[in-house]
Amino acid sequence: MPDKSVVRPSRRRKRDRGEAPAQSIEQERPGAVRHVFRRVIHHSSPATGQIPILDWLTGSPYENPQLIGEPAETEELVSISFVLDLGEALFRYGAGALEVETSIIAVTAAFGMKNTDVDITNQSIILNWAPEGKIPYSRVRVVRSWSVNFRALSEVHQLVTDIISGRLRRAEAETRLLEITRQPKPYPRWVATLAGAVFAGLFASYTGAPPLDAALGFVATLLVLAVTKVLSTWRMPEIFALAAGGLLATVVALSALYAGADITPSMVVAGGLMILLPSVRIVSAIQDTINAFPITAAGRLVSSLVAFAGMTAGIMVAVVLGHQAGAPQVEVAEGITRIYPAAVLMILVFLTAISAAVVQQAPYRLLLPTGAVAALGFTGFYAGELLGLGDWFTPLIGAVIIGALARVTALWLGAPQLVVAVPAMMFMLPGLLIFRGMYQIAISESAAYRTAGLYQLFDALIIIMAIAAGIVLGDVTMRPATKRFQSNERSRGRRR
Known part of the structure; x- marks a missing residue:
């Protein structure tokens, strides 16, 4: 042995x-x-494990929030109330569901509130706080009013940045949020109305309207905005206010045609209604769908369809009444072709984006950058047209360029991406295509004509999906390149 x-x-x-x-x-x-x-x-981690809520901030402007300090037990309910006020302000000023959710997650993490969760629906925010060993506490905030104010949205974005950088305590943040919500809009009402009319005239010129048609579209827009504003102050439902707008725009076109003006009525009607078309709302709905917020997307899509139905009903009433009164027949669904060279179109796109930014109450410092982003997006869009890539793929190219440049520009200037992307993308919107499709379905007695209207609606939906997907894709692709901008933005906030 x-x-x-x-x-x-x-x-x-x-x-x-x-x-x-x-x-x-x-x-x-x-x-x-x-x-x-x-x-x-075998996997290194369980397949059914939950993803930590802070991982949802990856790629957003608010990742890696700095912990301000562990809050006292008596302060946590007050902090929840402030966070709901913050989310409500973001929703009211036009932020998307993803922007609202990431802002709330980042602020609660900075306040040291562990075991919190948030759920966003079409017009409500549900915040749940479940501390270990204690009874869970939930609060719901319903957003009942909206006000387009991109300057206030940018300032709330900067407020969130200052909170997660450790610069502001909760009491200071509450005071600042109250100041933001109480300050007036940057542009008076008459300036925003005039900018809306300018946008309509420029957009009509971009799509191919001669100067007289664009001028009549400008006048029609002034009248439509004045009437819809009065009806809104009377608490008139949106569908009736938009129906009145469609009626008034068509009456302007019929009156000019009856007076012997050499115009294309479809261009005048489209110009008068372009600022009211809810195409941006549809794009936002598609973006919410891509970002996994189906309930919010469904609500926005339904409200958009109701808005289109209201405008179409108003136009139908005007056409029928005009026909009974002996007015000339109006072909509202007539197609439009461009009449200006590329250089003029780029200038029109630049000015259109600036006027749209004024309508959206964007801050002064973002007006020229927004126009520049739109012009650069147009170059990609126009190049796609020259290459013959088709009506569906061409908007995707322009949208990716706008989405990428909007993220870089907005974060560099202290604003969320949509503040730049929304006005810059409006030259690509197929709102007129949707309107023509709904009009053909509603007014025509021919089956072939209705089938053509359905095809136009489907075509417009594909284009809208391409625009929304392109903006999200451009934003995502630029996330690694903009991390330095986010750190610089926080550093500037700490030095102030």
Whole structure:
């Protein structure tokens, strides 16, 4: 029988030198194979494990929030109330569901509130706080009013940035949020109305309207905005206000045609209603769908369809009444072709984006950058047209360029991406295509004509999906490149 005291030191020395006895290799080989096989087929983490809520901030402007301090138990309910006020302000000023959710998650994390969760629906925010060993606490905030104010949205975005950088305590943040919500809009009402009329005239010129048609579209827009504003102050439902707008725009076109003006009525009607078309709302709905907010997307889509139905009903009433009164027949669904060269179109797109930004109450510092982003997006859009890429793929190219440049520009200037992207993308919107499709379905008695209207609606939906997907894709692709901008933005906030 061999002496065990001799064998064991020998094996230890061989293991120390990185060697192993031949017999032990043969004995351990099946176990080593099984170990490698288990490593290949088994995941390093359970497939059903929950993703930490802070991981949802990855890629957003608010990732890695700085902890201000552990709050006292009596302060957590007050902090929840402030966070809901913050989310309500974001919703009211036009932020998307993803922007609202990431802002709330980042602020609660900065306040040291663990075990919180948030759920966003079409017009409500549900915040749940479930501390360990205590009774969970939930609050619901319903957003009942909306006000387009991109400057206020940018300032709330900067407020969130300052909170997560550790610069503001909750009491200071409450005071600042109250100041933001109480300050007036940057542009008076008459300036925004005039900018809306300018936008309509420029957009009509971009789509191919001659100067007289664009001028009549400008006048029609002024009248439509004045009437719809009065009806809104009377708490008139949106569908009736938009029906009145469609009626009034068509009356302007019929009156000019009856007076002998050499115009295309479809261009005048489209120009008068372009600022009211809810195409941006549809794009936002598609973006919410892409970002996994189906309930919010469904609500926006339904409200958009109701808005289109209201405008179409108003136009139908005007056409029928005009026909009974002996007015000339109006072909509202007539197609439009461009009449200006590319250089003029780029200038029109630049000015259209600036006027749309004024309508959206964007801050002064973002007007020229928004126009520049739109012009650069138009270059990609126009290049796609020259290459013959088709009506569906061409908007995707322009949208990706706008989405990428809007993220860089907006974060550099301290604003969320949509503040730049929404006005810059409006030259690509197929709102006129949707309107023509709904009009053909509603007013025509021909089955072939109705089928053409359905095709136009489907075509417009594909274009809208391409625009929304392109803006989201451009935003996502620029996330790694804008991390430095986010850190610089926080550093500037700490130095102020």
